[in-house]
Amino acid sequence: MPPTETLSPQWINSALSRTSFAWLALGFLLLLSLGAWQYSAHEIARNNEERFQYRAQKQTEVLVGRMHDYERVLRGSAGLFAASETVSRQEWRAYVTQLQLGQSLPGILGTGFAMMLPKSALSAHEAAIRAEGFPDYRVHPAGERELFSSIIYLEPVSGRNLLAFGYDMYAEPVRREAMDRARDSGEPALSGRVQLIQENGRDVQPGFLIYLPVYRNGRPQDSVEQRRLALVGFVYSPFRAFDLMRSIFGTGGGDLEVEVYDDKVQPENLLYASERGARQARHQIDLQPVIAGHRWTVRFRSSAQFEADTGSPLPMMILLGGLAFGGFLFSVLYLNARHRQGMEAAAAELARRRDEYLTLVENVPGTVFRSGLEAPWHVQHISRGIEVLTGEPPARFLSGELSLGGLIVAEDRAEVAAAVAAAIAGRRSYDIAYRINSPAGGVQWVSERGRAWYDEAGKAQWLDGVIVDITEQKSAEEHLRAASLYARSLIEASLDPLLAIGADGTIMDANSASGRVVGVPRETLIGSEFRRYFTAPASAAGFYRQVFELGYVIDYPLAIRQSSGEQIDILFSAIIFRDESGEVAGAVAAGRDVTRLRRAQLELEETNREIRALRQMTDLLQAAPSLEEAYTVIRNSMDTLFPHSAGACFMREDDSEQLRRTVFWGEAQPPSISIDVGDCWALRTARTYAAPAGPSLVPRCPHSGDESTACLCIPLHLHEQSLGVIYLGASAAESSGLHHERRLRLANMAADSISLALANLRLRDSLRAQSLSDPLTGLFNRRFMEETQARELSRLSRISRPMAVAMVDVDRFKDFNDAFGHEAGDLVLQKIAGVMLAFRRGMDVACRYGGEEFVLILPEISVDAARERFEEFRRAIAALALEFEGQALPGITVSIGVAFFPQQGTSSAELIRAADRALYAAKHAGRNRVVLADEAQATPVAGT
Numbered sequence: 001m002p003p004t005e006t007l008s009p010q011w012i013n014s015a016l017s018r019t020s021f022a023w024l025a026l027g028f029l030l031l032l033s034l035g036a037w038q039y040s041a042h043e044i045a046r047n048n049e050e051r052f053q054y055r056a057q058k059q060t061e062v063l064v065g066r067m068h069d070y071e072r073v074l075r076g077s078a079g080l081f082a083a084s085e086t087v088s089r090q091e092w093r094a095y096v097t098q099l100q101l102g103q104s105l106p107g108i109l110g111t112g113f114a115m116m117l118p119k120s121a122l123s124a125h126e127a128a129i130r131a132e133g134f135p136d137y138r139v140h141p142a143g144e145r146e147l148f149s150s151i152i153y154l155e156p157v158s159g160r161n162l163l164a165f166g167y168d169m170y171a172e173p174v175r176r177e178a179m180d181r182a183r184d185s186g187e188p189a190l191s192g193r194v195q196l197i198q199e200n201g202r203d204v205q206p207g208f209l210i211y212l213p214v215y216r217n218g219r220p221q222d223s224v225e226q227r228r229l230a231l232v233g234f235v236y237s238p239f240r241a242f243d244l245m246r247s248i249f250g251t252g253g254g255d256l257e258v259e260v261y262d263d264k265v266q267p268e269n270l271l272y273a274s275e276r277g278a279r280q281a282r283h284q285i286d287l288q289p290v291i292a293g294h295r296w297t298v299r300f301r302s303s304a305q306f307e308a309d310t311g312s313p314l315p316m317m318i319l320l321g322g323l324a325f326g327g328f329l330f331s332v333l334y335l336n337a338r339h340r341q342g343m344e345a346a347a348a349e350l351a352r353r354r355d356e357y358l359t360l361v362e363n364v365p366g367t368v369f370r371s372g373l374e375a376p377w378h379v380q381h382i383s384r385g386i387e388v389l390t391g392e393p394p395a396r397f398l399s400g401e402l403s404l405g406g407l408i409v410a411e412d413r414a415e416v417a418a419a420v421a422a423a424i425a426g427r428r429s430y431d432i433a434y435r436i437n438s439p440a441g442g443v444q445w446v447s448e449r450g451r452a453w454y455d456e457a458g459k460a461q462w463l464d465g466v467i468v469d470i471t472e473q474k475s476a477e478e479h480l481r482a483a484s485l486y487a488r489s490l491i492e493a494s495l496d497p498l499l500a501i502g503a504d505g506t507i508m509d510a511n512s513a514s515g516r517v518v519g520v521p522r523e524t525l526i527g528s529e530f531r532r533y534f535t536a537p538a539s540a541a542g543f544y545r546q547v548f549e550l551g552y553v554i555d556y557p558l559a560i561r562q563s564s565g566e567q568i569d570i571l572f573s574a575i576i577f578r579d580e581s582g583e584v585a586g587a588v589a590a591g592r593d594v595t596r597l598r599r600a601q602l603e604l605e606e607t608n609r610e611i612r613a614l615r616q617m618t619d620l621l622q623a624a625p626s627l628e629e630a631y632t633v634i635r636n637s638m639d640t641l642f643p644h645s646a647g648a649c650f651m652r653e654d655d656s657e658q659l660r661r662t663v664f665w666g667e668a669q670p671p672s673i674s675i676d677v678g679d680c681w682a683l684r685t686a687r688t689y690a691a692p693a694g695p696s697l698v699p700r701c702p703h704s705g706d707e708s709t710a711c712l713c714i715p716l717h718l719h720e721q722s723l724g725v726i727y728l729g730a731s732a733a734e735s736s737g738l739h740h741e742r743r744l745r746l747a748n749m750a751a752d753s754i755s756l757a758l759a760n761l762r763l764r765d766s767l768r769a770q771s772l773s774d775p776l777t778g779l780f781n782r783r784f785m786e787e788t789q790a791r792e793l794s795r796l797s798r799i800s801r802p803m804a805v806a807m808v809d810v811d812r813f814k815d816f817n818d819a820f821g822h823e824a825g826d827l828v829l830q831k832i833a834g835v836m837l838a839f840r841r842g843m844d845v846a847c848r849y850g851g852e853e854f855v856l857i858l859p860e861i862s863v864d865a866a867r868e869r870f871e872e873f874r875r876a877i878a879a880l881a882l883e884f885e886g887q888a889l890p891g892i893t894v895s896i897g898v899a900f901f902p903q904q905g906t907s908s909a910e911l912i913r914a915a916d917r918a919l920y921a922a923k924h925a926g927r928n929r930v931v932l933a934d935e936a937q938a939t940p941v942a943g944t
């Protein structure tokens with residue numbers, strides 16, 4: 001792409017809109033900053049290195065120059081020897097003192113002369129020096145050597161130098177090497193690292209020496225051999241390395257740190273070090289000057305001061321400046337890009353929304369418009385929907401040729417204008433329906449919703465709204481209203497309750513019949529809880545819950561207690577209904593008032609119950625074996641039939657005028673236990689008699705108690721024969737109206753049943769009595785005796801009690817009959833029966849066994865007591881005074897045989913047989929006596 005295109009405004013705009021451009025710029029600036037930083041740092045380091053090396057070179061040159069100076073001093077000293085045959089001690093001192101080496105060349109320890117001595121000359125030499133005034137002089141160290149050297153001059157002669165006087169340096173290898181080199185070369189020779197003899201133990205330092213040979217004057221010195229032969233001795237200077245170097249390099253604190261090594265850099269070779277410590281220096285260089293034929297290594301290192309002086313903040317400033325600028329530029333570009341992106345997105349969103357809005361507006365069912373605030377509402381914008389609505393294109397409205405107001409039918413315009421004006425004034429939206437002239441020539445309904453737009457000052461500027469054709473909706477509403485009215489009238493036409501119930505049990509709607517049945521206005525029902533109107537709210541709640549669970553319920557019984565106290569029984573049926581979405585919206589419940597039906601049912605059930613009880617009473621009475629049991633049946637049955645009534649049955653005995661209360665029922669006991677026939681109105685009138693409760697002109701029977709109860713008396717009779725009366729008491733409620741009628745009818749039916757049953761029982765008792773009694777004597781007959789005896793035996797065996805059975809026979813009755821006639825005999829039998837009845841006690845039974853035989857049964861009696869009583873009876877018979885037809889009859893006697901239960905038997909037949917045997921024994925024993933069965937057995941009777 002050509003550069004012009006690359007840098008075109010569009011490209012720049014596009015680039016500035018991308019955050020990647022900002023990142024790119026940031027990266028570029030970072031690289032640039034790093035490059036500049038590296039370059040400047042490198043340049044500065046290089047300059048410093050050059051400066052450092054320069055300084056090291058200079059220092060080395062100073063060192064070498066200083067050492068040359070020392071060489072020159074030695075050459076001068078050698079020259080002193082060359083100029084003279086001999087150099088005396090004084091001359092040497094004068095010469096050295098003149099040099100003022102301490103000031104001019106500080107660092108030198110001294111300048112001396114060592115003489116070479118063969119072994120043979122040693123003693124003479126020592127003697128000669130001693131002779132000079134040094135009596136202690138001797139060459140040292142002592143030892144056997146071929147060649148000696150001895151320091152004989154050393155100036156200044158003071159301090160440490162005194163120690164060197166007479167010292168044989170040639171005896172020490174390092175020094176000897178330098179001395180040999182100097183001798184052979186004729187040049188100054190620097191020794192290796194030594195400890196000087198002058199070191200006296202304080203501030204011991206490394207040292208070295210420079211030797212220059214002194215040859216005998218006049219001797220050839222061209223070759224090594226010649227020089228060896230010509231050698232006299234050496235002028236030399238000893239140096240304490242630290243002192244010397246300090247004088248050269250200063251006392252430290254400079255730019256450089258210096259270490260001087262003898263030859264190689266090794267710790268044992270160290271001659272001098274300006275600093276102690278192992279700081280890592282930034283610059284370092286080793287230089288190796290050769291001094292007097294001997295190589296040193298001088299190590300220079302940049303000092304902290306040098307590094308501080310040469311350190312420059314510029315690279316860091318360049319880096320930081322670059323970073324800061326990069327960051328700043330990045331921020332500007334990034335924020336700018338984001339801002340541009342935001343702007344572009346907002347512009348795109350705006351465009352999208354505008355498109356959406358236009359799409360929405362055009363798709364809104366109806367016509368969307370913006371118009372003036374007042375009639376006739378000329379439009380500023382209007383959607384294409386207007387053409388569908390009116391048949392007129394939007395352009396005609398936009399041009400002002402047509403207006404919205406012009407569409408409205410004349411009768412509705414004022415109303416529309418008023419609604420719009422009110423909405424504008426009230427700053428709210430309006431929603432109105434009105435009619436417009438249809439393009440087809442008719443009228444159509446539209447709905448218009450709109451709202452004014454207000455400026456910041458609150459002044460309405462225009463109307464925005466939408467107009468929708470609602471002609472069909474209006475028509476549907478009309479139909480719906482008609483249908484609704486029809487449905488309502490149907491619902492209201494129902495005489496039974498119809499309700500709509502929500503799932504929460506709230507009544508949503510109810511017809512008027514509902515209000516009528518419940519006893520509250522229909523409006524009160526709607527919105528209230530369904531269950532609250534029922535006697536059993538929980539059951540009512542159960543009803544609608546069941547409806548919503550099952551979907552429907554049929555004939556659910558509920559009851560309403562009206563304010564009057566009357567209970568209405570309703571059968572509810574209900575089914576759920578759903579809304580348009582299929583969700584259950586509620587339930588429609590229809591109630592059916594079944595109160596009358598229910599009452600009829602209850603009445604029927606009551607009647608059935610009564611009939612059942614009546615029939616049961618009748619059946620039981622028919623089956624009752626005795627009057628007593630019949631009265632028990634009557635009491636229980638009357639209690640069941642008339643549960644709230646006390647009552648009693650009064651029975652007439654024979655033709656007596658008094659009635660005895662035979663049974664009563666109910667909680668309240670009737671006051672009388674007997675009544676006279678004349679006291680009861682029912683008995684007097686022979687018909688049912690009723691007297692109400694409370695004060696009344698109707699007289700009450702005296703036996704009916706006080707006025708609190710109603711009195712109902714029903715005569716019991718059969719075939720004109722009065723049997724008695726039934727009395728029934730009742731409360732005022734029970735004795736009124738229909739209840740009374742039912743009660744009366746039921747009581748009469750009960751009385752009829754009771755009359756019949758009691759009459760039957762009486763008749764049966766009478767017949768029975770006849771069948772069991774002897775007509776002549778009135779005593780029980782043999783049949784009764786056998787029944788009774790069997791029953792008594794069963795009872796006594798259960799309770800383990802005895803019984804006596806006596807057979808009584810009239811003595812010689814045949815003779816009596818024959819003498820006085822049969823009728824007189826009957827009279828006798830009747831008289832005996834009378835005695836027996838009088839004799840009888842408690843549960844004793846007397847009966848005529850047959851002919852002139854009688855049986856007496858005495859339950860629960862001992863043998864002795866029985867004997868005594870039968871004796872008494874026998875005597876009573878014998879004492880009878882008999883008379884027949886005015887004629888006295890002779891007395892009669894009876895014989896009595898007695899058997900005992902259980903001694904003589906456990907059955908009726910066994911006992912009778914035993915008694916009969918005893919009777920037979922009594923007859924044979926002479927009659928008119930009592931014989932017990934065990935006595936009869938003991939005394940066998942002849943002829944039996």
Ligand SMILES: Nc1nc2c(ncn2[C@@H]2O[C@H](COP(=O)(O)OP(=O)(O)OP(=O)(O)O)[C@@H](O)[C@H]2O)c(=O)[nH]1
Pocket residue numbers: 809810811812813814815817821822823824825826829851852923927
């Ligand atoms: N008058 C009368 N006599 C009766 C009746 N029943 C039975 N007799 C008589 O009673 C008599 C019984 O007589 P027997 O059984 O021979 O004995 P007895 O004459 O009483 O003599 P002993 O019993 O041995 O003392 C008979 O003559 C019967 O006719 C009755 O109902 N009336």
